[in-house]
Amino acid sequence: MNIKQIEDKCFMHTYKRANLVIKKAKNQFIWDEKGKKYLDFFAGISVCNVGHCNNIVVKAIRSQINSFAHVSNLYYAPIQVELVANLVKRTFPWARVFLANSGAEANECAIKLARKWGYLNPSKFGNRYEIICFNNSFHGRTMATMAATGQTKFHEYLKPLQERFVFAEFNDINSVKKLIGNRTVAVMIEPIQGEGGIVPADRDFLKELRLLCDKNNLLLIFDEIQCGIGRTGKFYAFESYGIKPDIVTMAKSLANGLPLGAAVAGKKCADAFTYGDHGSTFGGNPVSCAAALAVSKIMNKTFLSNSTKIAKYIRKKLENLKSKYTIIREVRGIGLILGIDLSIAGKDIVNYCLEKGLIINCTHDTVLRLLPPLIINKKDVDCAIKILEEALKWQMKTLKK
Numbered sequence: 001m002n003i004k005q006i007e008d009k010c011f012m013h014t015y016k017r018a019n020l021v022i023k024k025a026k027n028q029f030i031w032d033e034k035g036k037k038y039l040d041f042f043a044g045i046s047v048c049n050v051g052h053c054n055n056i057v058v059k060a061i062r063s064q065i066n067s068f069a070h071v072s073n074l075y076y077a078p079i080q081v082e083l084v085a086n087l088v089k090r091t092f093p094w095a096r097v098f099l100a101n102s103g104a105e106a107n108e109c110a111i112k113l114a115r116k117w118g119y120l121n122p123s124k125f126g127n128r129y130e131i132i133c134f135n136n137s138f139h140g141r142t143m144a145t146m147a148a149t150g151q152t153k154f155h156e157y158l159k160p161l162q163e164r165f166v167f168a169e170f171n172d173i174n175s176v177k178k179l180i181g182n183r184t185v186a187v188m189i190e191p192i193q194g195e196g197g198i199v200p201a202d203r204d205f206l207k208e209l210r211l212l213c214d215k216n217n218l219l220l221i222f223d224e225i226q227c228g229i230g231r232t233g234k235f236y237a238f239e240s241y242g243i244k245p246d247i248v249t250m251a252k253s254l255a256n257g258l259p260l261g262a263a264v265a266g267k268k269c270a271d272a273f274t275y276g277d278h279g280s281t282f283g284g285n286p287v288s289c290a291a292a293l294a295v296s297k298i299m300n301k302t303f304l305s306n307s308t309k310i311a312k313y314i315r316k317k318l319e320n321l322k323s324k325y326t327i328i329r330e331v332r333g334i335g336l337i338l339g340i341d342l343s344i345a346g347k348d349i350v351n352y353c354l355e356k357g358l359i360i361n362c363t364h365d366t367v368l369r370l371l372p373p374l375i376i377n378k379k380d381v382d383c384a385i386k387i388l389e390e391a392l393k394w395q396m397k398t399l400k401k
């Protein structure tokens with residue numbers, strides 16, 4: 001049996017894999033088992049933001065694994081402490097961090113923290129536990145984060161769902177206002193909806209949301225798992241919007257490919273948890289922390305301003321494609337989290353690009369999603385646009401037939 005047949009036989013059928021067996025990856029490139037080279041404009045779903053096997057990250061991983069890989073969270077691991085101090089400094093003037101293994105777990109932590117804070121800060125009707133989320137959102141696949149996800153396709157066959165998540169319209173402040181009640185404790189939002197088709201929040205909407213949360217003593221939780229860690233040209237997407245949440249969650253590119261998630265809470269709620277309230281055996285694995293610390297150090301001003309420049313370059317090229325191909329309805333996103341909304345399904349274009357050596361993805365059926373590593377250069381962009389244009393031409397031709 002070949003590797004595809006073994007996968008098909010032995011794995012639960014949860015992932016529909018593309019026709020690509022990967023042998024190695026370096027920076028913005030991937031090679032398959034036959035040695036064919038691909039330009040990666042997906043970065044493992046916004047994970048390898050500083051490039052595959054980045055030398056500095058690999059060195060940090062090697063160094064930590066030679067010391068120890070795991071000691072449990074019952075003892076002090078210096079690398080964890082160094083990372084958390086670094087994250088606190090980056091995030092809020094005063095903050096506390098919980099380290100998890102994944103995005104869903106980081107969000108679980110935020111949800112639990114908000115609920116605990118709601119008990120400690122009740123309304124006159126008693127404790128508060130209801131969380132306002134948004135239609136079209138995505139927060140993960142665990143029971144609570146799935147219930148917080150505003151897309152019914154993720155809820156199928158899994159009911160009854162965890163209670164007390166309610167859904168407002170994204171970018172509609174009145175719909176949020178209508179949902180605020182005596183039991184509301186928090187609002188949870190992706191500043192840029194990722195799985196929902198790369199839909200950025202309006203600047204004014206987020207500003208109003210911040211004010212609304214302050215006025216009603218609610219926590220504002222930003223899920224930056226897909227859009228954070230440099231994607232928008234700032235370390236956090238909230239910096240691009242000029243407002244601060246009370247809790248920010250991240251994962252994916254935090255450790256550039258090793259499993260790590262984090263929930264960072266500011267002054268308002270960081271002290272709500274006490275010893276024993278939350279935990280995870282593997283959360284904050286020292287090797288992952290070493291990788292994350294390296295990522296954080298790499299992601300300095302120069303790095304981010306280079307990625308902003310390249311983002312402008314690619315955006316112009318994509319807008320140009322939009323003016324030429326009528327199947328492109330809209331180009332959306334901020335920085336290097338980009339969506340090309342089509343009037344048709346996008347999967348054939350994704351497959352065509354893969355065949356030609358370009359890795360992109362399609363989300364929400366019709367949105368081509370580009371999440372390249374932040375290290376791409378103009379030559380990479382030109383190459384990707386050439387293949388994409390070829391794919392669009394081919395698609396238009398097949399539609400006419």
Ligand SMILES: Cc1ncc(COP(=O)(O)O)c(C=O)c1O
Binds near residue numbers: 225
């Ligand atoms: C915005 C957002 N939140 C949460 C998650 C869940 O992260 P994970 O798959 O690491 O659990 C994702 C994953 O795609 C995401 O995009």
